Amino acid sequence: MQIARARCRTGFMRRIHYLCRLHRMTAILLLVLFGMVAAGCSKGPEEKSQPRSAEVTVITVEAKDVPVSGEYVAQTQSSRLVNIQARVSGFLDKRVYTEGTIVKEGDTLFLMDQKPFKAQLDQAQAAMARQVAAMETAKANLARVKPLVELDALSKKDLDDATGQYQSYEAAVEQAKAQVETAKLNLSYTIITSPVTGITSFAQQTDGTYISTQNSLLTTVAVLSPMWVNFSISENEWQKFHEEERKGLLRMPKGNNFVVEVILVDGSLFPHTGRITFADSSFNPQTGTFLLRASVDNPKGTLMPNQYVRARIKGAIRPKAILVPQRAIQQGSKGHFVWVVDKDGKVEARPVVVGSWSGDEWFVFEGLNAGERLVVDGALMLSPGMTVTIRQASTAPGNPPAAEPKKPPAAAGEKKSSP
Numbered sequence: 001m002q003i004a005r006a007r008c009r010t011g012f013m014r015r016i017h018y019l020c021r022l023h024r025m026t027a028i029l030l031l032v033l034f035g036m037v038a039a040g041c042s043k044g045p046e047e048k049s050q051p052r053s054a055e056v057t058v059i060t061v062e063a064k065d066v067p068v069s070g071e072y073v074a075q076t077q078s079s080r081l082v083n084i085q086a087r088v089s090g091f092l093d094k095r096v097y098t099e100g101t102i103v104k105e106g107d108t109l110f111l112m113d114q115k116p117f118k119a120q121l122d123q124a125q126a127a128m129a130r131q132v133a134a135m136e137t138a139k140a141n142l143a144r145v146k147p148l149v150e151l152d153a154l155s156k157k158d159l160d161d162a163t164g165q166y167q168s169y170e171a172a173v174e175q176a177k178a179q180v181e182t183a184k185l186n187l188s189y190t191i192i193t194s195p196v197t198g199i200t201s202f203a204q205q206t207d208g209t210y211i212s213t214q215n216s217l218l219t220t221v222a223v224l225s226p227m228w229v230n231f232s233i234s235e236n237e238w239q240k241f242h243e244e245e246r247k248g249l250l251r252m253p254k255g256n257n258f259v260v261e262v263i264l265v266d267g268s269l270f271p272h273t274g275r276i277t278f279a280d281s282s283f284n285p286q287t288g289t290f291l292l293r294a295s296v297d298n299p300k301g302t303l304m305p306n307q308y309v310r311a312r313i314k315g316a317i318r319p320k321a322i323l324v325p326q327r328a329i330q331q332g333s334k335g336h337f338v339w340v341v342d343k344d345g346k347v348e349a350r351p352v353v354v355g356s357w358s359g360d361e362w363f364v365f366e367g368l369n370a371g372e373r374l375v376v377d378g379a380l381m382l383s384p385g386m387t388v389t390i391r392q393a394s395t396a397p398g399n400p401p402a403a404e405p406k407k408p409p410a411a412a413g414e415k416k417s418s419p
Helices: 002-041 115-150 156-188 235-246 410-417
Strands: 053-060 063-078 081-085 090-095 108-112 191-193 198-200 217-222 227-234 259-263 274-279 289-296 308-325 330-332 335-341 347-351 353-358 361-366 373-377 387-392
Touching: 053 335, 063 353, 108 217, 115 156, 227 235, 227 308, 235 289, 259 289, 308 373
Parallel strands: 053 387
Antiparallel strands: 053 373, 063 227, 063 308, 081 217, 090 108, 108 191, 198 217, 227 289, 259 274, 259 308, 274 289, 308 361, 330 335, 335 347, 335 373, 353 361
């Protein structure tokens, strides 16, 4: 009994000792935390407001005339697509040309059966000979009647009859001559030639087919040089282009003489350039786009009809434009902004109005002035009013800008605005 009581008192004392140690540790922790808070609160206002410093890379903003260009999806079109059709009805005798090859003007493409047309020509010539003989007889008769009428041996009616007969046969001769010419033309139409130099299509009629007005189309020949390049701009781009021109943000070349470059499907540049030669008079109501056409020399036949390419329009200039690297433009809740370093070495966040991209740079229309120092690297840790350590960029932004995407060409604008 006494042993049990002793053990109970011993366990009770151990629990009390453990609880005391736990309270002491808790008190120590509370004292440490209180000391840290007191130390933080004891800092003076000057120490808390002391600005941090960061190292940044800057460039000096420059304003200069920058040539711009626009690229558009385009499709080639033959400047002259000729349908080769039979002019007479008959049997198709032979296809002479090789399908898909280039032919020259005057080359023979098809031959038709000539025998019926030769017979028609012979018949017309025989009819003309008969009419000529009859006219000669009438002429001789008129020559005999005239002196007899003067001697009153014949009446004046006989003279009128002889004269009328001669004139009738003379007109018949002219008609016969026309029939002979028609027969000659029909015979010549049996030899079907190409009216232009270009690339041929497949033959739509086979040898031995009877050709009539219902199936007279034989093939087509497409002229390869010059080649037309058709592309379109949207109504939104059109409006944006005019707005920038009105504000002086864009200047057109003299005489709207734009240069059109053609980029092939593999990304290579076609060696010949062209000019805009046509602008549609209205927008397409189905697509809301405006059609433009450029004419490009294609002497070697590299471009083929209906080929998809890209048209690059060059010649416009942005006067006194400001180009900055894309990494210098930041995006905030209120729009785009940049960090500018003032003369005291402090930074400020400046809202800007940006335009289109040009390579790896961005046009800035509003918010920056020439001569200001712009932060291009190290902007992530900046805050307004922070003093920075400036490191000048090693190279300035590149001078020659790359093609500006979706830049509306001006030639279309001028043509559309003209009456």
